[in-house]
Amino acid sequence: MPTDAPSLEARLAARGISRRQFLKFCGVLAATLALPEAYAPKIAHALETTPRLPVVWLEFQDCAGNTESFLRASTPTVAEIVLEQISLDYHETIMAPAGHAAEKSLEAVLAGSQPFLAIVEGSIPTKDGGIYCTIGGKTAQSIAETVCRKAAATIAVGACAWDGGWPGASPNPTGAVGVKSAVPGLKTLVNMPGCPMNVTNLTAVLAHFLAFKAMPALDQEGRPLFAYGQLIHNNCERRGHFDAGRFVETWGDDGHRLGYCLYKMGCKGPQTYSNCPAIGWNDGTSWPIGAGHGCVGCMSSHFWDNTIPVYERLPHIEGFGVEATADKVGLTALGVVAAGVTVHAVASAIRAKNSPEAPHDEREVAVQTPPKKK
Numbered sequence: 001m002p003t004d005a006p007s008l009e010a011r012l013a014a015r016g017i018s019r020r021q022f023l024k025f026c027g028v029l030a031a032t033l034a035l036p037e038a039y040a041p042k043i044a045h046a047l048e049t050t051p052r053l054p055v056v057w058l059e060f061q062d063c064a065g066n067t068e069s070f071l072r073a074s075t076p077t078v079a080e081i082v083l084e085q086i087s088l089d090y091h092e093t094i095m096a097p098a099g100h101a102a103e104k105s106l107e108a109v110l111a112g113s114q115p116f117l118a119i120v121e122g123s124i125p126t127k128d129g130g131i132y133c134t135i136g137g138k139t140a141q142s143i144a145e146t147v148c149r150k151a152a153a154t155i156a157v158g159a160c161a162w163d164g165g166w167p168g169a170s171p172n173p174t175g176a177v178g179v180k181s182a183v184p185g186l187k188t189l190v191n192m193p194g195c196p197m198n199v200t201n202l203t204a205v206l207a208h209f210l211a212f213k214a215m216p217a218l219d220q221e222g223r224p225l226f227a228y229g230q231l232i233h234n235n236c237e238r239r240g241h242f243d244a245g246r247f248v249e250t251w252g253d254d255g256h257r258l259g260y261c262l263y264k265m266g267c268k269g270p271q272t273y274s275n276c277p278a279i280g281w282n283d284g285t286s287w288p289i290g291a292g293h294g295c296v297g298c299m300s301s302h303f304w305d306n307t308i309p310v311y312e313r314l315p316h317i318e319g320f321g322v323e324a325t326a327d328k329v330g331l332t333a334l335g336v337v338a339a340g341v342t343v344h345a346v347a348s349a350i351r352a353k354n355s356p357e358a359p360h361d362e363r364e365v366a367v368q369t370p371p372k373k374k
Helices: 008-014 019-032 039-049 065-071 099-111 140-150 158-163 199-212 239-243 326-339 343-353
Strands: 053-059 086-091 117-121 153-157 189-192
Touching (some): 008 019, 019 199, 053 099, 065 199, 117 158, 153 199, 158 189, 189 199
Parallel strands (some): 053 117
16 A cells, blocks of 8 residues: 555545444454454554455356345445455456456456455356356356466355355256365365355455454364354354244244244254354344244255255254254253253253163153143
8 A cells, every 4th residue: 555545544534434433343343253352453453554455256156145245234334444445356246347348357456466365256167168157258167267276365255156056956957066166275265155145254254364364263164163153053042942942833823923933944043053143134133033034054055955945844953962853852941941950951861761771651752732830
């Protein structure tokens, strides 16, 4: 950044963003990244002093849902904060140039010496030479190979860029795959699944890279641990109803109106890793389960094939043993909560009752009505 260029604080002030708002934004990023509050000033300092980072955003077989999510960041908006710190040099949906002029923008980034980030949205078709998605006469796969191999790091946003998503669902006529399969062996690949990914998480990843010159810690699937390290079920606002055996049985019933657990209606929260309950959607105002609809598992691998039917319950519950169903865990918990027994103890008791040594009549747990109070 030129020495005579206005500071980030001055540029934000020109946009009506106060110092207090900027620091609050940095605090939100620190919290999202699961960093101590003391990191907020460090993030602020890094954002204020780091030169703008070039970013190339590629779109392949997609619905532009992740672009829409990105553009809908607010308080402050992406333009007010992130776009002050990154230079989005190529993005087919929102860039001003078109056609050959647009491709020249991409060529300029690739020919330059400055490190850049690649963000990939959409799946990459591999069947029949990749002819099912071409841009400027080049296949998506060849473009991804060229750009992602040269990038300092690549971020695959959305289910499609992660593992093929909707285009890659059975029978997958175009041979659609995610970035990892299309461009194997990338040095730094961050996967951010979701349909779409949450822009708060993407903003946090970008800020982490700007502040610490590295991507955040990743899990074995290449997903940021801060965003995909916890089951939705663990932090769900309806978890108490699950533990107490209170479930929605039919859409619109009394339990639905009272906010009961949606597990029996097909909610995939017990098997889906995401921080949706913590950061929410639509400016943090709500999220699918909070709005009364079960999680569809869009953060899970090949969810279009593996988490359907959407409105049928999972056969087993994460963390309770394969033999523990919602009926058994929920209603047994309801009978013992008053005695101060934890849910984990309940699960252990269920496993013991279902063991081969237990008498057959002891393996059954009432599933229709809660035990009567004595």
